[in-house]
Amino acid sequence: MKIINQGVCAAQGFKASGIHAGIRQNNSKLDLALIVSEVEAEVAAVYTKNQVKAAPIYLTQEHLKNGKARAVICNSGNANACTSDGEAIARETCEILANQLHISPQDIIVASTGVIGQNLPIKPFADNIPRLIDELGNKSSLAAEAIMTTDLQAKEIAVSFEINGIECKIGGIAKGSGMIHPNMGTMLVFITTDCAISSKMLQKALSTDVEDSFNMISVDGDTSTNDMVCILANGLAGNEKIVEEGSDYDVFTQALNKITVYFSKMIAADGEGATKLLECKVTGANSKIDARKIAKSVISSSLVKAAFFGADANWGRILSAIGNSEANIDLSDIQIALKSKQGEIIVCENGMSVDFSEELAKKILLEDEITILVTLNQGVDFAVAWGCDLTYDYVKINGDYRS
Amino acid sequence: MKIINQGVCAAQGFKASGIHAGIRQNNSKLDLALIVSEVEAEVAAVYTKNQVKAAPIYLTQEHLKNGKARAVICNSGNANACTSDGEAIARETCEILANQLHISPQDIIVASTGVIGQNLPIKPFADNIPRLIDELGNKSSLAAEAIMTTDLQAKEIAVSFEINGIECKIGGIAKGSGMIHPNMGTMLVFITTDCAISSKMLQKALSTDVEDSFNMISVDGDTSTNDMVCILANGLAGNEKIVEEGSDYDVFTQALNKITVYFSKMIAADGEGATKLLECKVTGANSKIDARKIAKSVISSSLVKAAFFGADANWGRILSAIGNSEANIDLSDIQIALKSKQGEIIVCENGMSVDFSEELAKKILLEDEITILVTLNQGVDFAVAWGCDLTYDYVKINGDYRS
Numbered sequence: 001m002k003i004i005n006q007g008v009c010a011a012q013g014f015k016a017s018g019i020h021a022g023i024r025q026n027n028s029k030l031d032l033a034l035i036v037s038e039v040e041a042e043v044a045a046v047y048t049k050n051q052v053k054a055a056p057i058y059l060t061q062e063h064l065k066n067g068k069a070r071a072v073i074c075n076s077g078n079a080n081a082c083t084s085d086g087e088a089i090a091r092e093t094c095e096i097l098a099n100q101l102h103i104s105p106q107d108i109i110v111a112s113t114g115v116i117g118q119n120l121p122i123k124p125f126a127d128n129i130p131r132l133i134d135e136l137g138n139k140s141s142l143a144a145e146a147i148m149t150t151d152l153q154a155k156e157i158a159v160s161f162e163i164n165g166i167e168c169k170i171g172g173i174a175k176g177s178g179m180i181h182p183n184m185g186t187m188l189v190f191i192t193t194d195c196a197i198s199s200k201m202l203q204k205a206l207s208t209d210v211e212d213s214f215n216m217i218s219v220d221g222d223t224s225t226n227d228m229v230c231i232l233a234n235g236l237a238g239n240e241k242i243v244e245e246g247s248d249y250d251v252f253t254q255a256l257n258k259i260t261v262y263f264s265k266m267i268a269a270d271g272e273g274a275t276k277l278l279e280c281k282v283t284g285a286n287s288k289i290d291a292r293k294i295a296k297s298v299i300s301s302s303l304v305k306a307a308f309f310g311a312d313a314n315w316g317r318i319l320s321a322i323g324n325s326e327a328n329i330d331l332s333d334i335q336i337a338l339k340s341k342q343g344e345i346i347v348c349e350n351g352m353s354v355d356f357s358e359e360l361a362k363k364i365l366l367e368d369e370i371t372i373l374v375t376l377n378q379g380v381d382f383a384v385a386w387g388c389d390l391t392y393d394y395v396k397i398n399g400d401y402r403s
Numbered sequence: 404m405k406i407i408n409q410g411v412c413a414a415q416g417f418k419a420s421g422i423h424a425g426i427r428q429n430n431s432k433l434d435l436a437l438i439v440s441e442v443e444a445e446v447a448a449v450y451t452k453n454q455v456k457a458a459p460i461y462l463t464q465e466h467l468k469n470g471k472a473r474a475v476i477c478n479s480g481n482a483n484a485c486t487s488d489g490e491a492i493a494r495e496t497c498e499i500l501a502n503q504l505h506i507s508p509q510d511i512i513v514a515s516t517g518v519i520g521q522n523l524p525i526k527p528f529a530d531n532i533p534r535l536i537d538e539l540g541n542k543s544s545l546a547a548e549a550i551m552t553t554d555l556q557a558k559e560i561a562v563s564f565e566i567n568g569i570e571c572k573i574g575g576i577a578k579g580s581g582m583i584h585p586n587m588g589t590m591l592v593f594i595t596t597d598c599a600i601s602s603k604m605l606q607k608a609l610s611t612d613v614e615d616s617f618n619m620i621s622v623d624g625d626t627s628t629n630d631m632v633c634i635l636a637n638g639l640a641g642n643e644k645i646v647e648e649g650s651d652y653d654v655f656t657q658a659l660n661k662i663t664v665y666f667s668k669m670i671a672a673d674g675e676g677a678t679k680l681l682e683c684k685v686t687g688a689n690s691k692i693d694a695r696k697i698a699k700s701v702i703s704s705s706l707v708k709a710a711f712f713g714a715d716a717n718w719g720r721i722l723s724a725i726g727n728s729e730a731n732i733d734l735s736d737i738q739i740a741l742k743s744k745q746g747e748i749i750v751c752e753n754g755m756s757v758d759f760s761e762e763l764a765k766k767i768l769l770e771d772e773i774t775i776l777v778t779l780n781q782g783v784d785f786a787v788a789w790g791c792d793l794t795y796d797y798v799k800i801n802g803d804y805r806s
Contacts, residue, residue, distance in 0.1 A: 050726040050727050051725075051727075051728075051732055052722050052723055052725065052726025052734055052754070079719070082734075082751070082754060083755055083756050084755050115717075116717075116719025116720070116722065116723060117718060117719040117722070117751065117755070119756070224723065225719075225722075225723050302705070314518075314519075315520060316519025316628075317519070319519065319520070320453060320627065320628050322454075323453040323454040323455030323456075323628065324454075325454075329454055331454070331455055331485075352485055352487050352520070353485060353486050353487075353521065353522070392795045
């Protein structure tokens, strides 16, 4: 497996584009993205668990019932959520696009991200979809840019891998930032691959993967109304189609995991206002579920997050967050260490304070990627979660997002 | 029922004191509080649900097994949590105090609040308990001050009420600020009353009450290792002892609720860095549990809290938080309104956007006490939760708490 260029366009037969369509006022910000597969693709998706879902989520769920798709259209600047005509707008968008691409509206994945509860006009779509199609090409990075909201960095990656000597590629684009939390949803991720795989196995691979990737990120504990992860597999690599578990499936899931973990870390590091990527590795748990609960609880604690912003080795807050996790723990077995490229330091042993060098701790914590190592000494299960620090800028960004 | 002075000393037979004992470096900050009842009192308590509990919590639980107590001692500046000698220190504190008050150590409630994981020395207690006892008097406000950490305001209140023509009093002191969240714990509250009531009925009254008072506050989603609410009833008012439900019990629970709701709102308003008290009233729910879940979810959302800091009527975030609550909802029935002393404005109807005056909304949101009214239109159950906005200062306070 190796990392390659071109993100969502790396796999054979996929093109993308990103333009400013006037959905946002700001002329310099791209706001409409398109991804198209030359041929029909198998598809799998996971959606936000928020009970309040945006119109495009419902429509995409309807469209993907047959497990096939050809294109993804996504706008930023407006979530198309909680308005009276949201469904009609999403439907009309798909119809306009389908007509001009000469495909069925059923084959379109539609997504939106931005402010909730403001009517999304159809005009920018009607006026600009022809240009969006004209622009299609090797433009993964423009598509990645067009789906950004408060993200600071466009997110794309691709890898190549081999199945029985045949080279396959998988790549994607993603957006994250605020409202990133468990229970899927939590962001927009569009992945494409030319690997031949049935939609059933694709869904299995994706659903399994998100449990240890996107569902292990937390930026602020909120889950959005709009978010989804979808993957299109058009089979153009020419490998024998994966229709069951086995070594081919395993190679595919490893490649998929490379993409999803990369995005998970990038999304956490680019959380609103974040200055640091926090990783919490829990080992020695009695169960996978407990390990995940603890890792998530640590990474989600506002007190922990604020302490890391201040480079303060306040391990008591980490221990307190472990205690709040509802996982089974034995306090007297817990060890906590902090690690970055400056070194590693144990700050809590047997659930109690230990003497440690505050100077070294500070040095470790001033880095912008920090790992919190929690060793439970109870079993063999483990989990990793990713988050970010809580900063002045998170408050600033969210204090007046609509303006 | 009427509000009276003297807080935790309002009820007959209770004295209090608060001094600087040198647990904190800062000489000007009181750090040790004592409350003593002339006679043995019936007692009830609820404790933090965090699995990581501080030593004083365990010792207090042990001491209160017989349902009786005479005194409360509480220090600030150090949580006496997660250290090797925590239990010994708490035990020794009780022994020193018991000796000098000529009571049993079993009759002492011991509590601590402050930094986790730093050894608490016994010396400040040994040296200063005599003075702490000498100072006992009508000093509720000094005791309230001595238990503060990052609180900006000392919190005390008392009310008088009548049971069969006999005047009873109930009052208390409290501390809150960071780490305030559901599942009890969440703060320190010491309540005293001269009403005669059995410890069984006292526990029932307290356990029921906290479900709609302290458990409905959220400052930052974290639950502390140290927090407890306890109530001492010494019976000196001379009413016929309450030993079962009935009208006397009802009068008592109403008086108790006056105290607990007052503290709940004060603690929420004084959340770390908070500039606004947010109240979320949910009505028309199918069940009490759903109503509570929704109210808590709204008040706990970082995005909602930051929006209120910015006086931004971003109702989509409120709706999204409702959707994240795991309560049963029908989106198309939901109405959301915002209210303060400047007026009331509907911002969402039938789960959708409605036109509203941004100018009036801004005016309403610039007040420092705001109510979010969520009407579910499904049943008759309701709940109220309290929280605060998320501000730059929350981050500042928590970025370097230990320094």
